[in-house]
Amino acid sequence: xxxxxxxxxxxxxxxxxxxxxxxxxxxxxxxxxxxxxxxxxxxxxxxxxxxxxxxxxxxxxxxxxxxxxxxxxxxxxxxxxxxxxxxxxxxxxxxxxxxxxxxxxxxxxxxxxxxxxxxxxxxxxxxxxxxxxxxxxxxxxxxxxxxxxxxxxxxxxxxxxxxxxxxxxxxxxxxxxxxxxxxxxxxxxxxxxxxxxxxxxxxxxxxxxxxxxxxxxxxxxxxxxxxxxxxxxxxxxxxxxxxxxxxxxxxxxxxxxxxxxxxxxxxxxxxxxxxxxxxxxxxxxxxxxxxxxxxxxxxxxxxxxxxxxxxxxxxxxxxxxxxxxxxxxxxxxxxxxxxxxxxxxxxxxxxxxxxxxxxxxxxxxxxxxxxxxxxxxxxxxxxxxxxxxxxxxxxxxxxxxxxxxxxxxxxxxxxxxxxxxxxxxxxxxxxxxxxxxxxxxxxxxxxxxxxxxxxxxxxxx
Ligand code: NAD
Numbered sequence: 001x002x003x004x005x006x007x008x009x010x011x012x013x014x015x016x017x018x019x020x021x022x023x024x025x026x027x028x029x030x031x032x033x034x035x036x037x038x039x040x041x042x043x044x045x046x047x048x049x050x051x052x053x054x055x056x057x058x059x060x061x062x063x064x065x066x067x068x069x070x071x072x073x074x075x076x077x078x079x080x081x082x083x084x085x086x087x088x089x090x091x092x093x094x095x096x097x098x099x100x101x102x103x104x105x106x107x108x109x110x111x112x113x114x115x116x117x118x119x120x121x122x123x124x125x126x127x128x129x130x131x132x133x134x135x136x137x138x139x140x141x142x143x144x145x146x147x148x149x150x151x152x153x154x155x156x157x158x159x160x161x162x163x164x165x166x167x168x169x170x171x172x173x174x175x176x177x178x179x180x181x182x183x184x185x186x187x188x189x190x191x192x193x194x195x196x197x198x199x200x201x202x203x204x205x206x207x208x209x210x211x212x213x214x215x216x217x218x219x220x221x222x223x224x225x226x227x228x229x230x231x232x233x234x235x236x237x238x239x240x241x242x243x244x245x246x247x248x249x250x251x252x253x254x255x256x257x258x259x260x261x262x263x264x265x266x267x268x269x270x271x272x273x274x275x276x277x278x279x280x281x282x283x284x285x286x287x288x289x290x291x292x293x294x295x296x297x298x299x300x301x302x303x304x305x306x307x308x309x310x311x312x313x314x315x316x317x318x319x320x321x322x323x324x325x326x327x328x329x330x331x332x333x334x335x336x337x338x339x340x341x342x343x344x345x346x347x348x349x350x351x352x353x354x355x356x357x358x359x360x361x362x363x364x365x366x367x368x369x370x371x372x373x374x375x376x377x378x379x380x381x382x383x384x385x386x387x388x389x390x391x392x393x394x395x396x397x398x399x400x401x402x403x404x405x406x407x408x409x410x411x412x413x414x415x416x417x418x419x420x421x422x423x424x425x426x427x428x429x430x431x432x433x434x435x436x437x438x439x440x441x442x443x444x445x446x447x448x449x450x451x452x453x454x455x456x457x458x459x460x461x
Contacts, residue, residue: 001322002075005445008436011453018461019078019452022048022071028117032110034102041097043114045123045131048074048090051455054127055089056081056346058134058165059141065094069296073317076339077346079448082455084343084423086350091129093118099136111141115148119162124149126161126357132349133165135295138219139177142166161356164349173352173362175412176345181223182413183344184291184315185232186420187336191311194428201311201334203288206232211287213238213309215279216294217254217261220315220342224291225254234289238282241267242294245282248273284308292319299324307333314338329439337441339448340423347419351412362412367405374403423447 006016025046031038044067047055057077060070070092078090095114099107118124124131124145133142142165149162156162160171168174175182191197192207203210212234214225228234235251243266246252252273260270268275276282283290283303290309292298296318299307304324312328313336314320320328320335328335355362378399385392406414430443437443 001325001441002445002449005442005449008434008442008446009449009453011449012457015453015456015461018456019049019449020075022046022074023050025067025071025074026118026121026123027067028114030113030117032106032113034106034109041095041110041114043093043095043117044070045093045118045129046070046074046091047123047129048092049078049452050089051078051452051459052081052087052089054125054130055091056086056130056132056164056349057090057092058132058345059093059095059137059145060134061095061097061099061136061141063096063098064295065096070094076317078452079445080339080343080346082448082451083339083426083444084347084419085451086346088130088346088350091131092134093123093131094134097136104140107141108144111144112148115145116152119149119152124162126156126158126353130161130349130353131163132345133219135218139165139167139172142172143170146170158357161353164352165345166352171352171356173348173355173412174407174409175416176348176352177219178223178227179348179412179416180220180315180342180345181225181293182227183347183416183420184220184224184293184313184341185227186344186417187341187424188228188289188313189232190421190424191336196432197334197428202332203310208233210234210289211237211249212289212291213240213282213285213287214291214293214315215240215283215298215319216292216316217241217258217267218294220345221291221293222254222258224293224315226258229254237287238285239267240279240282240294243268243279244275244277245279246270246273246275247282247285289313291315295319297321299328301327304328305331310334312336313341315342317342325441335439335441337444339441339444340420340427343423344416344420347416348412351415362408363406363410367407370405371403374405378403 028043031040074090074092081088122128142163145163150159166172214221225236229236236254238247246267284306286308290312293315299320301323304327311334317338426447427443430446
């Protein structure tokens with residue numbers, strides 16, 4: 001995918017290779033004494049590009065973690081950050097572990113030990129390398145990591161900025177948990193704002209009533225499906241999980257399925273929809289929008305030609321293999337690429353990092369002042385109306401809404417929405433503007449690589 005994009009660019013000799021390769025990958029093997037014996041774990045932290053620092057990227061807990069995967073995901077982070085204009089280089093980490101095999105106390109010990117290994121080499125550091133959650137990790141792990149960093153760097157006033165995706169009481173930010181799913185929603189909204197794009201996918205109208213299938217009802221998939229259903233009128237007809245899929249043409253209740261999943265550890269037995277054990281087959285069902293939000297490589301050469309969705313938004317990282325991407329592009333399927341589609345997480349992570357460095361919650365200084373100014377205007381309108389006997393009435397609810405100053409959550413959503421719109425518009429301009437670009441992924445790579453190259457050029461490299 002990278003190669004296809006750089007072939008269309010005019011980069012100075014050698015720069016293409018410099019941008020493509022991963023700068024460094026650190027492999028660590030460490031032992032933790034658990035259940036009466038020492039267990040050895042293998043972890044990675046890969047730094048793809050340091051054209052901007054700190055570098056940023058999640059830490060994944062999964063059995064499939066390996067060096068190739070971590071490096072590929074680190075590269076994707078470089079381009080993702082460039083595309084959504086967060087001032088970071090790209091990095092990624094992973095620990096080869098099945099987190100479901102350990103209890104909370106054991107996971108804490110393993111996480112703290114892994115963090116210790118990375119912190120002592122500055123592979124976790126507010127100004128050099130700032131991890132975040134990814135598959136298999138969440139707020140809980142980030143809280144352990146920030147605490148471990150603070151213990152090892154007792155005088156670092158910016159310690160909280162060493163990792164993002166933390167719980168609110170450990171320096172997190174409102175709206176981070178929902179951010180990636182929220183970003184998927186904003187991405188789709190922007191796609192549907194331009195009738196030319198909608199038409200390219202053979203669709204029409206708005207998100208309202210569109211039939212959606214989502215794979216993976218974890219952090220990203222759940223929030224994306226929930227918001228699309230509750231706020232945009234989309235109909236979630238299919239949900240694919242590890243133990244099979246639910247399908248209901250009239251629409252599934254995302255919250256109810258999610259509650260079931262959390263309680264029972266799977267979707268099997270959910271009473272209000274048909275269940276099929278062969279979940280992956282549901283990827284091939286008719287729908288308007290397919291949202292793979294679980295793992296990579298799920299759409300591949302084996303099933304690509306049977307995928308019927310005209311529009312796929314890659315909420316997960318790398319759900320479509322390069323071969324499948326070719327097949328789908330030839331079929332005319334429109335793909336909103338991962339580099340853009342799931343960038344909501346890193347965008348809000350950026351806001352969190354800025355919040356940690358500024359040591360103040362967003363909105364704390366302005367909120368009441370904004371409310372006071374709005375109150376002035378309302379008072380004046382009401383005075384004018386009554387002095388002149390005009391009998392003006394503000395519509396119900398207006399006053400309350402207008403008077404309320406923005407809190408942190410609203411500001412975060414606004415910043416995320418703005419970021420997702422602007423990044424999409426940059427891709428759209430290339431997609432529509434260049435004859436040699438016929439897909440959004442290539443457009444995304446062109447925008448991102450150009451920005452990384454500009455940054456290297458500015459440094460005189
Ligand atoms: P998660 O662990 O919260 O959720 C993953 C979900 O997928 C789980 O519900 C799991 O049961 C399900 N799943 C696992 N194997 C499956 C299979 N074979 N078929 C169907 N479902 C399966 O992870 P997440 O944080 O939601 O991440 C999902 C994807 O999004 C990953 O590719 C991740 O790299 C990407 N991503 C996440 C974030 C973030 O902020 N969390 C940001 C950017 C990208």
